[in-house]
Every structure is written in structure tokens, then in C-alpha cells.
Amino acid sequence: MALNRSNWRATAEAIAIPIVAILFALILFGIFCAFCGKNPLSIYGAIYSTAFGNWRTFQGTLLRAAPLMLTALCTALPARLGLMIIGNEGALVMGGIGATIAGLMLSYGSLLPNVDQVKNTLGLPSLTVQIGMALGGILFGGLWIAAVGALRHYRAVNETISSLLMNYIAIALLNHLVEGPMKDPASLNKPSSFPIPDAYQLSNISGTRIHYGLLYGLIACIISYFLIQHTTFGFAARTAGGNVKAARIAGLPVGKLTVIICFLAGSCAGLAGMVEVAAVQGQANGSLVAGYGYAGILVAFVARYNPLAAAIVAVLLGGIINSGGALQRTFNMPDATVLVFQGLVFIVVLYSESLYGRLKIFKEAEVKAPPPSAASTAVPV
Amino acid sequence: MAAEALGWWGVPLGIMAGTLRGSAPFLFVSLGECLTEKSGKINLGLEGTLLTGAMSAYAVSYQLKDVVGPGLSPWIGVLVAGIAGMALGFIHAWLSQQPKVNDIAVGIAMIIFGSGIAFFFGKPFIKPQAPQLLTFDLGNWSSLPQVQSALKISPLFLLGLIIAPAMAWFFKSTRWGLFIRAVGDSPDAALAMGVSIKKVRMLCIIAGSFLAGIGGACLSLYYPGLWSETISSGQGLMAVALVIFARWNPIQCLWASLFFGGAQAIGPALQSVGIDQGRYLFNAAPYVLTLLIMIITCSPKKTLSGAPGALGTIN
Numbered sequence: 001m002a003l004n005r006s007n008w009r010a011t012a013e014a015i016a017i018p019i020v021a022i023l024f025a026l027i028l029f030g031i032f033c034a035f036c037g038k039n040p041l042s043i044y045g046a047i048y049s050t051a052f053g054n055w056r057t058f059q060g061t062l063l064r065a066a067p068l069m070l071t072a073l074c075t076a077l078p079a080r081l082g083l084m085i086i087g088n089e090g091a092l093v094m095g096g097i098g099a100t101i102a103g104l105m106l107s108y109g110s111l112l113p114n115v116d117q118v119k120n121t122l123g124l125p126s127l128t129v130q131i132g133m134a135l136g137g138i139l140f141g142g143l144w145i146a147a148v149g150a151l152r153h154y155r156a157v158n159e160t161i162s163s164l165l166m167n168y169i170a171i172a173l174l175n176h177l178v179e180g181p182m183k184d185p186a187s188l189n190k191p192s193s194f195p196i197p198d199a200y201q202l203s204n205i206s207g208t209r210i211h212y213g214l215l216y217g218l219i220a221c222i223i224s225y226f227l228i229q230h231t232t233f234g235f236a237a238r239t240a241g242g243n244v245k246a247a248r249i250a251g252l253p254v255g256k257l258t259v260i261i262c263f264l265a266g267s268c269a270g271l272a273g274m275v276e277v278a279a280v281q282g283q284a285n286g287s288l289v290a291g292y293g294y295a296g297i298l299v300a301f302v303a304r305y306n307p308l309a310a311a312i313v314a315v316l317l318g319g320i321i322n323s324g325g326a327l328q329r330t331f332n333m334p335d336a337t338v339l340v341f342q343g344l345v346f347i348v349v350l351y352s353e354s355l356y357g358r359l360k361i362f363k364e365a366e367v368k369a370p371p372p373s374a375a376s377t378a379v380p381v
Numbered sequence: 382m383a384a385e386a387l388g389w390w391g392v393p394l395g396i397m398a399g400t401l402r403g404s405a406p407f408l409f410v411s412l413g414e415c416l417t418e419k420s421g422k423i424n425l426g427l428e429g430t431l432l433t434g435a436m437s438a439y440a441v442s443y444q445l446k447d448v449v450g451p452g453l454s455p456w457i458g459v460l461v462a463g464i465a466g467m468a469l470g471f472i473h474a475w476l477s478q479q480p481k482v483n484d485i486a487v488g489i490a491m492i493i494f495g496s497g498i499a500f501f502f503g504k505p506f507i508k509p510q511a512p513q514l515l516t517f518d519l520g521n522w523s524s525l526p527q528v529q530s531a532l533k534i535s536p537l538f539l540l541g542l543i544i545a546p547a548m549a550w551f552f553k554s555t556r557w558g559l560f561i562r563a564v565g566d567s568p569d570a571a572l573a574m575g576v577s578i579k580k581v582r583m584l585c586i587i588a589g590s591f592l593a594g595i596g597g598a599c600l601s602l603y604y605p606g607l608w609s610e611t612i613s614s615g616q617g618l619m620a621v622a623l624v625i626f627a628r629w630n631p632i633q634c635l636w637a638s639l640f641f642g643g644a645q646a647i648g649p650a651l652q653s654v655g656i657d658q659g660r661y662l663f664n665a666a667p668y669v670l671t672l673l674i675m676i677i678t679c680s681p682k683k684t685l686s687g688a689p690g691a692l693g694t695i696n
Contacts, residue, residue: 084485156681157672160425160485161621165668168615172665179661297489336500343494347476350490354479 013362018302021352022316025345032340038331050326051319058319062210065311065318067092069217070272071296072303072310073224074145077265078159079305080228081258082241087148087163088269089293090170091141095270097174098140099133099277100182100284103196106132111182113194121197129200134216134274141270142263144170149262153255171289178285192285202279213275217311220268224307227264237261269293291339295321298342302349317342391527391654398531399646400639401538402604406431406613407638408541409596410620411627412548413466413589415634418624419552420585421565421691422477425488427593428617429495430469434462434597436503439608443511451512459514459537459598466594467587469495474586478579492617499610506608514602535603537595541635544592548631561585565689593617615668622671626678628687644670 030040051061071088078085101111106129108117148166151157175191182193202211228234240247240254247254273288281287299317303309324338410427417424424430442458449457473491477484517539520532552558563571564581571578596616601608623641627633648663678685 084483086489151676154681155676156679157675158679161618162672162675164618165615165622165672168668169665169672172661172668176659176661180659294493298493301486334501334504336497336504339493339497340501341497343490343497346490346493347472347487350476350482350487351479354481356481 009362013356013359014304016362017352017355017359018304018349021348022302022345025341025348028344028348029341032344033333036333038333043327043331046326046330047320047323050323057322059208059210061315061319061322062214063318064321065314066211066214066217067272067275067292068296068299068314068318069221069311070268070275071293072299072314073220073296073307074141074265074269074293075297075300076303076305076307076310077224077228077261077268078145078149079300080234080241081237081261082244083149083152083258083262084160085145085148085163085262085265086160086294086297087145087166087266088296089289089291090163090167091144091266091269092273092276092293093167093170093174093288094144095137095141095267095273096277096281096284096288097170097177097273098136098138098270099274100136100193100196102136103129103133103200103278104182104194107197107200108194111194118194126200130202130278133196133200133278134271137270137272137274137277138267139270141273142267145266145269146259146263148266149258152262153258167293174284174288175286182284184283187283187285190285190287192281192283195283196278198282200278201282202275211275211279213272213279216271216275217314220271221307221311224264224268228307233257269296272296295342298346301346389654392650394527394531395650395653396643396646398527399650400643401531401534402642403645404638404642405535405538405541405599405603406596406616407620407623407641408538408545408635409599410593410617411623411634411638412541412544412631413592413596414620414624415589415627415629415631416548416561416592417586417589418629418692419565419689420561420582421568421689421694422474422484422582422586423488423621423692424470424473424477424491424586424589425485425618425621426469426473426491426495427488427590427620428613428615429492429499430466430590430593431597431600431613431617432496432499433465433469434594435601435612436499436506436597436608437465437594438462438598439511439601440503440506442513442602443506443509446512452515455512455514455598455602458511458602459595462594462598463591464594466590466592466597469498469594470587470590471583473590474583477586478582503608503610507610511602511608513606516603535599537599537603541638545631545635552631562689565691568691593620619667619671622675625685625688626671626674628685629689630687641667641670 026044030044033040033043050057052058071092074088074091075085104111104113106124107121109122110117144166145163148159148163151162152159178193179191183191184194202213204211228237236252237257239250240252240257244254272292276288277284295317299310299313303313320341321338324335327333327337328335410431414424414427438458438461441461442455445454445457469491473487476482477487514535514537516533516535518529518533520529523529552562560571560576560581563574564576564578568578597613600612605612619641623637624634627637644667647666648660651663652660
């Protein structure tokens, strides 16, 4: 009985603190806007109506939420192992490259098809090509982050820094490929690869302008949730994340777990890159670097690394990103406004981390002698 | 192009020139990070600090050029960049010392927030040309214009050359330096000495961010000498790796900065003699180099020599 109650309180705490944190970040953002001479209330109104106001604009929100769900998993999964990986942007870009290579090879048989090959595609069924593209994205993105995990385990290289550096390397590689070995001569102003034929691109869910990438994101979040919370593999990963020494003594293969989890994490972000190529851009180019990777880190943090919560937070943040354009048009604010808001949310949410277990409302009422000493020794005076 | 007259000699000259020009921001950011890490905290957010510093220095230099003249206004810009860095440093220092808060996560938040602030307020300053810092022209003995332009030394770089040994001396021989090392190596010992861990870390992070802000000013007021949203491209992050490479020693930070500045200059130097193939790959050289250095220097068997003991622990 007592256990049930404290469970209930913990759940309430886990839901209430992030919501209050986001509301507080909204207030701070309002103050920031007021300092810039804009009316915060009308800005809130604009954000709400463009993000969630009606079905037509909400579709735009969902479109932006799809890659965010996938890139959030790239941070959320390794976090359960105690790793802080922020190579989401790089893995997304690598996934985009992998998907483009697979897509071009499967549709034309060449990365640089000549006129003949463009006219006579190989004629494979579109499902084959799409699965090939997805596998290409998963493989490239997965190996990219698996390398980070392997470096962490076998060479003790800090995973945060190495994954960040690899973001820049991936972007350089993308620029190199689309300006050199994979460049479509027809793309002058914006160097790009050859386009994936329209027939092979991801279609929209019928009656909407939402592509099937959203389903990929939702399914990946649900699978990840069950993998982490309800399988022996996930239990092993969480054990290793909680206490590496204990995991080693219990005989868990920590190195293998690290590399596999990192591969899964990277493959999610890689799949996001595939979705961007196969449904939005139609080809690989600089537009792949759109900041979904960095926003995905924020989603994972706010969701406290819970894959199901990440799906919901991704929709919220997708709405905010979606409203960025409206802020630019109606209020004449720079596009970095959304970045400032994201930073504020991040800072407030991090502060809220320190509140867990410290607020009286969420504490067990019946236990008269809770161990307050544990909390006070944690803070050196 | 004038570079053709020099032929292939343009490559080493270009790399040398790029080293002298490009290492100043690395130097300031790595010294700032070194100071921060000596106190036992990591500041990954210096990337955001660098961008904010670059933007505020440029904006102030541009806005004040008619008020105080183009000679003085960049220097006020440098000062404002440092102060803007301190403001971001204060947020980082306060947040990263809350219980259960991970300083690396705070760093990521500060990258997003700092670059957001820099891009938000920097939008109007992308086009106009702001007055630049005057340079010391040490190359007037040569008739070659390349040599002359290579030896235009920034006063900020010279300032960095002075700060590096001064900081080494500060750590080694002063009372305050001892406090910082104690807080970073063994907080318990520092507590026993009667030193306030929170205060020391707060001051170190703020002072380190001040230096990083000035590093940003080097970017926008000396080389490349403009303000754009891609101006820093990860130099603040590389500082973290650079400090590991330099074994938390300010003097070695200086050598490491020169090394990284040189690596950064390879791409442009090759481009100046007409090698344009794969320029993006050459431009990625500093990142690849950083990664390689980390792979070589790190080891799962032992902790790195010179690493502050409390680094990476959460209070």
C-alpha cells in the first residue's frame, strides 16, 4: 500500500516538475521578448496558434516532431547506460548520406547516373528501395555512434567531446560529397546529390501532408521503451548505467552493451536522416544540417531519457520550432529567437533536476522520519 | 594572384601566417578552459561564450566607431566581449553547482543559449564593417606582400603570450593558485583549509569565461575579422580537448594552440596555391586531429597525469 502511494507521488513529481519548468521558461522568454519591445502575450498567442491552433498548422508541428523523436533517442538510449552522447546531428547527417547512397544505387545503379541511367531506372519496387534506404541510414548512423561507444569503452575517450567533434567531421564529409564525388551537375546554387526518383520517396499518410516518417519515429520510441524497460537486455543496460562495477561483477558484458546501445542510438538518428532525405529534401544537401540533432538533445533531457515521454516532448518542441517562422514574419524577430527559447528551456529544466526529491509536496507523508541527513550531506557546506 | 609568384613556398608561409593569426582564439579559450577545469568543473559552453564574445565585440566596435573613433572602439569591444562572457559564465557557474546537476549538460545548454543570444542580437551586424584592432606590422623588412601580411601580429595574441606563463606562475606560486588547485584536486582538503569551494569555482568559471569572451573578440576583430554565424565552428569545444592535450598546463596550452592554429590553416593555404579538391576535408583537419589526439592520449587503464582529481564528479 505504502509502495503504491509513493509510486503515485513519484509519478506526479516526474510529470509536474517538467511542466512547471517549461511554464517557467515560457515566463522567462516572455520577459526576454518584453525587453526586446514585443508584447509577450501576443507572442504566446502566435506560438500557440501556429503550433497547435488548428489541424492544418498542427500537421506542420508533427512534421517537425518526426525527426526530433528519432534524434532524441540518440541521446536518450545511451543515457540509460550513463553515457552522454550528443552526436545526434552527425549521426543524422551520416544517415542521410547512407540513405542517399543506397537510394541512388538501388534506383539508378550509380551515384553519378548519366542521362541514360536517369531515364531507365532499375525499376525495383518502391518498397525495396525504401527499405534499402532505411537500412543505409540505420547502418551509417549506427556505425557512426557505435564508434563513439567503442572509443569510450576501449580507449576511455570522453564520449561527449568525441561525438561533438564527429558532428563537425560528418558535416564536412557531407559538404565534400555533395560538392565533389556525388554532385549533381544541375545543382549550381545549392550543391546536392542526384535526386531520389519521386516514385521512391516516402509518401504522405493519406489525407494529410504528414509523411510516414512520423510513424517511424513513434514506432522507434515505443520499441525503445519496451527494450529498455521490459527486456533483460534493457535491464542489463540500466544496471551498467547505474553501477558499472556491480555490472562487471555480475558478469555483464559492459563493452558489448555499450557498443550495441550506441549502435541503436545512432541508427535512430540515422533513420531521421533517411526520413529527411526520402521525404523532405529528396536528395542529400546542406539542408540536412537543420539543427534537429541539437534540438533532439533538448527533447531527451526534458523527457528525462524516457522514450515514450520523448515522443510527447518532441511534439511540444516541434510546435515551437514550427512557430519560429510565424515569429519571424509577424513580429519581425530573428530566426534565432527559437534558439534563445530552447536555451532558456534547457537551463530551467536542468535547474529543475536539482528539485527532484527536495519538494515537500511529493514526499511521503506517512513516514515520519524520512532520512533528511542523506540530502544534507550531499551538499558540502 | 600574388601567391603564384611564390609557388609552393606559399603553402608553408600560408600555414605559418595562419598559425599566427588563427591560434589567438584557441589560446584564449583554452586558457579559460584550463582555469575552469583546474577548479574541478568542465565548461563545455565556452563555444557559446566565444560566439557571444565575437558578436558583442563586433557590435560595440561598430556602434562606437563614430563616438570614440575607430582606434579605441575595438578595444572597448574587447572589454565588452569579456564582460558578456562573464555574464554567461555566471549562469554556468551557478547552474553547474546545483546539487545533482551535470556540468556537461549545463555546457550543452549554454552552447544553445549562448549561440542563440549571439545570433539574435548579431543579426543586424552581419553586413556592416566594424573597425578592426590595429596590428603590429613586423614584416616591413620584407618586400613580399605575403610575408608582410603574415607578420601582422594582433596585440591580443601578444597579450595571450603574456597571460599563459602568468597563469602558470599563478597556479604554481600564489596562495590563490594553491586554493584553486586544492579545490580542483581534492575538495575535501580544500574544505579543511577553510576555502569555500563554491566561491572558488564561481570565480574560476567567471574568469575563464572572461578569457573565452576575449577569444571571441579575436575572431571578429582580428581574424577572420567579421561577424557571421559560422565564425567559431567548434573552437570552443576543441578547447576542452586542447586542455586535455596540454595536460592542464597553461604553457602547454600555448604550444597546443599554435599547433591547432596551424592545422586550421592547412586548408586555406593549399587553396591559395590552387588545390581546391577536397577543401572541406582539409577544413575538417582540426576536428580529426583533436579526435586522434584524444584517442592516443586517453587510456582506460589509468587517469591522465595532471588531471584535476575532482574533474567530472557531481556535487
